[in-house]
Amino acid sequence: MTESQRVALVTGGANGIGAAIGALLASRGLRVVLADRDERVRETADRIGGDAILMDVADPMSIAAAEIAELDVLVNSAAIAPTSGLGDAGLLDDFSRALDVNVRGILAVVSALLPQLRRSASPRILNIGSVQGSAAAAGGIAYATSKGAVNSLTRALAVDLADAGILVNALAPGFTDTAMALLPDGTSEYDTEWFRSVYVRHGRVPLRRPAAAEEIAEAAEFLVSERNTYVTGAILPVDGGLLATF
Numbered sequence: 001m002t003e004s005q006r007v008a009l010v011t012g013g014a015n016g017i018g019a020a021i022g023a024l025l026a027s028r029g030l031r032v033v034l035a036d037r038d039e040r041v042r043e044t045a046d047r048i049g050g051d052a053i054l055m056d057v058a059d060p061m062s063i064a065a066a067e068i069a070e071l072d073v074l075v076n077s078a079a080i081a082p083t084s085g086l087g088d089a090g091l092l093d094d095f096s097r098a099l100d101v102n103v104r105g106i107l108a109v110v111s112a113l114l115p116q117l118r119r120s121a122s123p124r125i126l127n128i129g130s131v132q133g134s135a136a137a138a139g140g141i142a143y144a145t146s147k148g149a150v151n152s153l154t155r156a157l158a159v160d161l162a163d164a165g166i167l168v169n170a171l172a173p174g175f176t177d178t179a180m181a182l183l184p185d186g187t188s189e190y191d192t193e194w195f196r197s198v199y200v201r202h203g204r205v206p207l208r209r210p211a212a213a214e215e216i217a218e219a220a221e222f223l224v225s226e227r228n229t230y231v232t233g234a235i236l237p238v239d240g241g242l243l244a245t246f
């Protein structure tokens with residue numbers, strides 16, 4: 001099978017990192033299917049020359065309804081980032097919801113599409129984790145816990161699926177310029193004085209800037225490509241050096 005004939009499904013593909021990965025894979029000749037609960041997935045798919053599926057990864061019925069005959073690459077980018085903290089009334093509900101979407105959602109989609117991946121000549125799974133899988137940020141209890149579990153799930157899947165030839169990895173992006181970085185008032189967290197002071201001027205992000213979603217996609221593309229033949233169970237930070245310093 002040649003690279004140009006491979007089929008990729010990207011959850012969370014309507015926006016941000018998922019959309020950027022979908023666009024890059026499409027530009028490399030893969031047939032790309034974007035799956036998202038956000039109806040804008042159709043526009044994004046039109047823009048990149050792919051197909052769209054409305055899917056809620058927390059809803060097994062909507063996963064089962066997806067008609068995917070062949071699949072070589074599964075990218076799990078769908079996630080939510082609740083910010084409720086200790087003492088907030090919604091914390092436990094947010095915690096459950098983050099685990100449902102960010103962790104159980106990955107396992108549900110992988111389980112549903114395993115038969116198709118097993119038939120592929122070069123099957124790859126890529127989960128989008130976060131630096132918060134390894135280091136906590138204030139107000140991130142639900143999100144950080146879910147992303148730690150994504151790292152563990154990635155390693156467990158890599159071990160269990162190795163005999164089937166399915167390579168499973170995760171990216172751990174740092175600050176990335178997407179809707180997830182928007183504050184409740186609609187401005188970007190990266191435009192705040194706090195971000196510029198701590199992360200840029202003081203070099204808490206050694207590269208002194210957030211990533212563009214397209215930069216995360218470049219790392220994703222290698223891991224899901226046929227050029228990757230021996231990386232599995234890896235969690236790759238794509239974070240401008242954030243986790244390398246303190």
Ligand SMILES: NC(=O)c1ccc[n+]([C@@H]2O[C@H](COP(=O)([O-])OP(=O)(O)OC[C@H]3O[C@@H](n4cnc5c(N)ncnc54)[C@H](O)[C@@H]3O)[C@@H](O)[C@H]2O)c1
Nearest residue numbers: 012015016017037038056057078079130173175176178180
């Ligand atoms: N933006 C960052 O700074 C950053 C940093 C580290 C990790 N990440 C991770 O990158 C991935 C993509 O996030 P992003 O920054 O592109 O954010 P985003 O909000 O732009 O995209 C997330 C997408 O997931 C979709 N989604 C959410 N819940 C869903 C569900 N139940 N079913 C289907 N789709 C669902 C949303 O509709 C959206 O299109 C996420 O896993 C996120 O945790 C982002």
